[in-house]
Amino acid sequence: MFKSVIEAILILLAVFIGITLVRAIFFVPKKKDYGRPAPENVDRARAEKHLAEAIQIKTISYPEDELVDWQEFERFHAFLDEAYPLIKKNLKREVIDKASLLYRWEGADPALDAVAYLSHMDVVPVADGTQQDWTHPAFEGFNDGEFIWGRGALDMKNHLVCVMEAVEDLLAEGFKPKCDIYLCFGHNEEVVGSDNAGAFAIMETLKSRGVRLECVIDEGGAILPVKVKGIMNKYLAGVGIAEKGYVDYEVSVLEKGGHSSQPPKHTGLGKLADVIKDIEAHQFKSKLSPFIMDLFGKIGRNVSYPARIVTCNLWLLKPVLKAVMKKIPPAASLIRTTTAVTMAQGSPAANVLPQKSSVTVNFRQMPGTTVKDVENHIRKVSRNKAIEVKMLKGKEASGFSPTDSRSYKVLEELCMQANPDNIVAPFLVMGGTDAYFYEPICSNIYRFAPFVVDTNLLMCTHATNERAPVSILPEGITFFKRFTRRMAGE
Numbered sequence: 001m002f003k004s005v006i007e008a009i010l011i012l013l014a015v016f017i018g019i020t021l022v023r024a025i026f027f028v029p030k031k032k033d034y035g036r037p038a039p040e041n042v043d044r045a046r047a048e049k050h051l052a053e054a055i056q057i058k059t060i061s062y063p064e065d066e067l068v069d070w071q072e073f074e075r076f077h078a079f080l081d082e083a084y085p086l087i088k089k090n091l092k093r094e095v096i097d098k099a100s101l102l103y104r105w106e107g108a109d110p111a112l113d114a115v116a117y118l119s120h121m122d123v124v125p126v127a128d129g130t131q132q133d134w135t136h137p138a139f140e141g142f143n144d145g146e147f148i149w150g151r152g153a154l155d156m157k158n159h160l161v162c163v164m165e166a167v168e169d170l171l172a173e174g175f176k177p178k179c180d181i182y183l184c185f186g187h188n189e190e191v192v193g194s195d196n197a198g199a200f201a202i203m204e205t206l207k208s209r210g211v212r213l214e215c216v217i218d219e220g221g222a223i224l225p226v227k228v229k230g231i232m233n234k235y236l237a238g239v240g241i242a243e244k245g246y247v248d249y250e251v252s253v254l255e256k257g258g259h260s261s262q263p264p265k266h267t268g269l270g271k272l273a274d275v276i277k278d279i280e281a282h283q284f285k286s287k288l289s290p291f292i293m294d295l296f297g298k299i300g301r302n303v304s305y306p307a308r309i310v311t312c313n314l315w316l317l318k319p320v321l322k323a324v325m326k327k328i329p330p331a332a333s334l335i336r337t338t339t340a341v342t343m344a345q346g347s348p349a350a351n352v353l354p355q356k357s358s359v360t361v362n363f364r365q366m367p368g369t370t371v372k373d374v375e376n377h378i379r380k381v382s383r384n385k386a387i388e389v390k391m392l393k394g395k396e397a398s399g400f401s402p403t404d405s406r407s408y409k410v411l412e413e414l415c416m417q418a419n420p421d422n423i424v425a426p427f428l429v430m431g432g433t434d435a436y437f438y439e440p441i442c443s444n445i446y447r448f449a450p451f452v453v454d455t456n457l458l459m460c461t462h463a464t465n466e467r468a469p470v471s472i473l474p475e476g477i478t479f480f481k482r483f484t485r486r487m488a489g490e
């Protein structure tokens with residue numbers, strides 16, 4: 001009896017392995033002919049010149065309005081007028097809020113929902129003391145033939161310039177859109193958690209006019225080369241279909257205080273240490289959302305044969321996958337609300353017992369988890385129920401945009417046409433984008449920059465030696481021209 005059970009198990013196992021080996025052979029991307037679109041004319045030299053000029057204008061945003069040099073934003077507006085005469089002539093332009101811009105390219109059929117291209121004009125400052133570390137000065141826009149250097153080269157004057165070049169070209173070619181096309185350029189995206197976001201003001205303006213958007217394209221994803229020797233040699237075009245929320249909570253323990261010469265066993269800070277441990281020990285639950293499975297499924301189909309024996313059984317490996325991801329911080333951030341205890345404060349002097357001991361904890365919520373859920377979580381996991389919990393700053397996570405909308409499919413098709421080695425997959429954006437504000441008037445929000453940029457270069461954004469490869473400009477302009485033709489021309 002016992003022997004026959006083992007035999008049965010072994011037979012089943014053999015059958016499973018057999019099926020897997022065969023399944024892995026056929027576990028490949030679905031063959032689809034995406035066709036070849038007509039080549040687009042792109043004025044590469046003009047685009048390079050314009051990106052360099054855009055970088056030279058110091059549109060730096062600060063949380064405090066009085067620190068902002070508004071003249072630089074006026075210069076930027078004037079630069080756009082001069083660089084793109086056909087846009088100036090044919091599109092209606094408004095300055096919204098302090099210095100955001102809203103362009104409207106009127107379509108033939110006012111009943112159709114519009115397409116919106118977002119970009120922010122502002123950049124982050126260069127950190128004090130790091131100016132000398134730049135190979136070429138941050139606001140020179142130096143073009144060495146391979147890269148254009150400077151603050152904003154990748155985040156995201158490159159994107160803005162490509163949108164403008166594409167529209168200018170289409171106007172020159174006599175293209176007439178069927179639906180309205182809006183160019184929405186915010187002036188303070190980099191000011192995290194800004195409650196007076198230019199993007200919000202633009203959305204409110206559009207909403208007040210009854211505008212509905214068919215889709216929004218903004219920054220957030222890019223095309224990453226993924227090269228793992230012997231396993232994969234592809235490009236991952238990540239389309240951000242959602243973004244995480246952000247909230248800072250201050251958690252405090254209140255005590256009487258007093259002189260440190262006669263301390264109790266635990267001061268307020270000591271008690272707070274237990275609270276911190278409780279918070280860190282009770283991480284939020286992780287979940288492999290459908291988009292993660294979609295992402296891994298797509299990647300899994302694109303790895304080489306022996307590796308596919310594993311990846312074709314992702315459904316079976318879900319618990320293992322989750323356990324592994326939880327151990328790797330960047331991967332963990334994709335599957336759960338993250339917790340980071342970042343700042344602490346006790347008494348103001350070494351010989352004073354703290355009356356208020358507090359820590360600031362930064363959470364990045366998964367879509368579906370609210371700011372309030374986070375507060376409840378803190379109160380639940382802390383064994384010390386006398387804590388004070390106060391929200392300092394917060395923003396809800398976005399919703400998920402669908403991957404079966406017309407605009408997503410067009411985006412995917414254009415990527416596949418541009419390079420059959422692209423893998424187009426949805427993913428979750430960790431930081432905030434201006435696109436977030438458009439949810440009230442748009443359901444299809446895609447955070448995607450059509451540029452091939454490797455991780456080394458991405459690390460330079462907001463840092464020293466930010467630079468854009470000149471090769472991304474024709475790719476970007478072509479993408480926006482084609483996307484416009486597809487969404488507004490058919």
Ligand SMILES: [Zn+2]
Pocket residue numbers: 120155156189219
């Ligand atoms: Zn940005």
